[in-house]
Amino acid sequence: MPIKNRIADFEADMREWRQDFHAHPELCYEETRTAGIVADKLRSWGIEVHEQIGKTGVVGVIKGNQDGTGSIGIRADMDALPMQEVGNPAYKSTVPGKMHACGHDGHTATLLGAARYLAETRNFAGTVNVIFQPAEEGGAGAKAMIDDGLFDRFNCDTVYGLHNMPQLPKNQFAIRKGPLLAAADGMKITINGRGGHAAIPHLTVDPIAIGTQIYQAAQTIVSRKVNPVEGAVVSITQFHAGTANNVIPHQAVLDASIRTTSAETRNMIRSYFQDLCDALAKVNGIEILCDYREGYPVTVNHAAQTDRIVAAAAQVVGPQAIETETDLLMGSEDFSFMLEERPGAFIFLGGGDETHFHSVHHPEYDYNDEVLTTGASLWAALVEQELPAK
Numbered sequence: 551m552p553i554k555n556r557i558a559d560f561e562a563d564m565r566e567w568r569q570d571f572h573a574h575p576e577l578c579y580e581e582t583r584t585a586g587i588v589a590d591k592l593r594s595w596g597i598e599v600h601e602q603i604g605k606t607g608v609v610g611v612i613k614g615n616q617d618g619t620g621s622i623g624i625r626a627d628m629d630a631l632p633m634q635e636v637g638n639p640a641y642k643s644t645v646p647g648k649m650h651a652c653g654h655d656g657h658t659a660t661l662l663g664a665a666r667y668l669a670e671t672r673n674f675a676g677t678v679n680v681i682f683q684p685a686e687e688g689g690a691g692a693k694a695m696i697d698d699g700l701f702d703r704f705n706c707d708t709v710y711g712l713h714n715m716p717q718l719p720k721n722q723f724a725i726r727k728g729p730l731l732a733a734a735d736g737m738k739i740t741i742n743g744r745g746g747h748a749a750i751p752h753l754t755v756d757p758i759a760i761g762t763q764i765y766q767a768a769q770t771i772v773s774r775k776v777n778p779v780e781g782a783v784v785s786i787t788q789f790h791a792g793t794a795n796n797v798i799p800h801q802a803v804l805d806a807s808i809r810t811t812s813a814e815t816r817n818m819i820r821s822y823f824q825d826l827c828d829a830l831a832k833v834n835g836i837e838i839l840c841d842y843r844e845g846y847p848v849t850v851n852h853a854a855q856t857d858r859i860v861a862a863a864a865q866v867v868g869p870q871a872i873e874t875e876t877d878l879l880m881g882s883e884d885f886s887f888m889l890e891e892r893p894g895a896f897i898f899l900g901g902g903d904e905t906h907f908h909s910v911h912h913p914e915y916d917y918n919d920e921v922l923t924t925g926a927s928l929w930a931a932l933v934e935q936e937l938p939a940k
Contacts, residue, residue: 554926557664564662564923568658584658588662589608609680609703612665614673614676622676622707623888626680626681627684629691633647649913650917651915668929673939674933674934683695696891709891710859711888712929713898714899716906716908719903721900725898730850731881732880736845738806739827741761741801745800758799760838764804772784776819777815785808791803823842827840852889855895856874858932859932
């Protein structure tokens with residue numbers, strides 16, 4: 551497997567960086583230590599550094615050894631999850647209730663390795679912007695960086711991202727054109743009924759009964775209103791009402807997770823629940839509030855850029871180790887915000903083997919260090935392919 555020789559030379563350094571990040575996890579917008587280490591290392595390699603973009607984000611600007619107008623953005627996320635680590639690696643999290651359970655420690659170390667190689671060789675014409683992003687885990691750090699002028703300040707003709715996948719054998723890649731990951735939204739429905747004594751229900755408007763109707767409607771929206779060939783998930787995940795056995799409560803609150811793979815379905819589900827709540831409120835003579843919270847959009851890979859990153863990956867692992875029509879997944883990614891601003895692609899890197907089999911977000915998950923050089927070599931190959939030196 552043609553890992554870049556120079557990247558292989560500092561594999562031990564990459565492992566050390568990754569394991570240090572793992573031992574010192576930081577949550578959304580708290581990544582000051584991680585961002586500081588990233589910025590210091592980039593500077594030490596002669597890279598122009600910009601900090602505090604989107605609060606704790608870092609961008610390194612690397613110029614090729616030849617002039618060129620082309621530019622690429624490569625992104626890695628830095629934040630951890632609010633979870634207690636139960637595994638026992640030598641570099642186990644030192645922060646109670648926080649751990650790198652999604653592999654962002656590995657993503658950061660991978661992009662650092664690529665940045666070091668690109669800064670040393672500069673065998674390309676144009677500009678590479680290495681983007682170290684905060685707050686992917688629910689904090690929309692990608693959007694925060696964009697709102698802070700990411701693409702206005704650092705021109706990127708295209709933008710690329712990577713995520714590890716323990717379900718995929720190590721050193722294999724998986725990708726697809728078009729939708730790759732779902733949009734992730736939330737919805738809170740507040741039913742303001744009329745409470746009263748449980749012995750005289752006819753003098754009340756029972757919010758539990760109305761909430762049950764909404765719950766039942768949610769179970770059929772996907773099976774009866776969404777095209778069967780399209781992905782969607784609607785889950786009522788919370789239902790809160792009542793405080794005593796002999797009291798019909800005044801209020802009931804439902805919360806839902808909604809995953810969709812197209813803007814049309816996303817908008818349809820939003821309208822459906824609003825119309826349902828309005829109708830139930832009118833027929834019962836009460837107020838029902840439907841607060842639909844848009845989260846991350848669908849992650850949509852652009853066709854041309856998908857082909858380009860597949861070509862670069864083939865240079866590293868060979869075409870036989872790349873799945874180009876992987877399944878659309880119902881997870882979500884805030885890299886979707888970047889793909890709405892610039893053409894690009896998001897790819898999965900397999901990390902599974904006999905010792906690394908836990909899924910991301912599992913309390914024993916640990917990034918497989920054996921794929922660090924594979925990921926860094928992908929980024930190096932992509933840059934040299936897309937910004938070729940004359």
